[in-house]
Amino acid sequence: MIRGRNRRVGGGNGMLYMLALHAASQFMQLPRKPPVTATLILANTIVHLRPGVLDLVLPTVQEVCLNPYRVLKDWDARRLLLSAFYHVDDAHLVYNMISLLWKGVQLEGSMGSKKFAGMVGVLLGLSHGLVVVSAKFLYSFADNPGPMYSECAVGFSAVLFALKMVLNWNSPDYTNVYGVLIPSRYAAWAELFFIQMFVPGTSFLGHLCGVVAGLIYINGSFLLSGTRAPVGWVKKVLQRPISLLLWPFTRFGNSSRRGRTYGRGLARGATGVWRCLVCTYDNRSTSHECDMCGAPRGSAREHSVGETEPSAPPWPEEDFDASPPTIEDLRRARLARFNNRAR
Known part of the structure; x- marks a missing residue:
């Protein structure tokens, strides 16, 4: 999610378009194309390019960007939905759509199209709703909250951060984030801070609310089912950033009790x-x-x-004798072996 500016199309970045074509070719080679993911990518692309008469029909970026002040003052709820489908420039669109393609293929393929579409809708409304609520909270209690409350942001990034949390939540693997090897579960947290440091103009509040929306979606089933107390759930959510900051110390301190790491996997399963x-x-x-x-x-x-699978096929049942050999069988086997050597 990037703060809204005038939309820029083009720019002559040939490598960017080659990257987009490569991602499209990889998508076409999939044996099963996820329809919801493809529809989302197509909708974002059409809104960005605004071909033909759509340029006159579709609202401008300034009319739909996610501005917490306008949402609360004018009750303009359409900004909560439409702002996700607008992007600042071609690079913003391409990188977001490649990320959506990678996450959508995995999640929609495992969950099914219907459940994936419902999850995207919930994460979209939840993440953008959290942006408005948190911006209003900061405006009421912080000393200088003006920029967050009045900023105008667009892009699908908040939903992508939420999808990343869902995708990697129970993964025991490790992920390389800007050269730093961290557990995949915390990859979204690390990417949140790295993007804020190295990519200017991004909406930290929007990305953060996307991560929180993913956490709420993951743990929401426990709240609804009553299997976990709300206080304990909130405590666990708040402990995630602290665990991420303390992870390098706990990892090296407990290295003698854990399996070695190679690439993105574990030498010993979790x-x-x-x-x-x-x-x-x-x-x-x-x-x-x-x-x-x-x-x-x-x-x-x-x-x-982490369970090890057998490295060889099972012994054929017809060749397997479940009864142990008797002493007489062993004596005859020894005699036969000695007789063969004597010959």
Whole structure:
């Protein structure tokens, strides 16, 4: 999500267009094209290019950008939805759509199109709603909250940060974020701070609310089912940034008790996680059904992440004698072996 400015199309960046064409070709080679992901990418692209008569019909960036002040003063709720489909320039659009393609192919392929579409709608409304509420809160209590309350932001980034949280929540792997190897679960937090440091003009509040929206979506089922107290859930959410800051110290302090890391995987699997064989999603050991596809844990044979699979096929049943050999069988086998050597 970037602060709204005048839309810029073009610019002669050939490498940017080659990157977009490469991503499109990779998408066309997929055996199954996710329809919801493709529709979202197409809608964002059409709104950005504004071909033909759409240039006269579609509102401008200034009319739909996410401005908390305008949303609350004019009750302009359309800004909560339409601002996600507008982008500042071609680079903003291409990078966001490539990120959406990567996340959408994995999530929609495992969840199904209907559930994925519902999740995107919930995350879109939740993340942008949090932007408005938090900006109003800062305006009321902070010393200098003016820029956050009056800024005008556009882009699909808040939803992408929420999708990243959902995608990597139960992953035991590690991710390389700008050269730093961190657990995939905390990749969105790290990317949040790195983008704010190295990419000027981005909306930190929008990205942060996207991460929080992802956390709320992940843990919302526990609140609704009553299996976890709200106080404990809020405490756990607030502890995530602290755990991220303390992670380098705890990681090296506990290195003797953990498996070594190679690339993005683990030399030894994580404990307390079971994998659903319906959608291959990694779930907590306390869950009785898959958090992604809803399949019961006992509906199919699943295995814990880190279990070693047999390296050779099982012994044929017809060649396997379940009864142990008798002493007489062993004596005859020794005699036969000695006789063969004597010959």
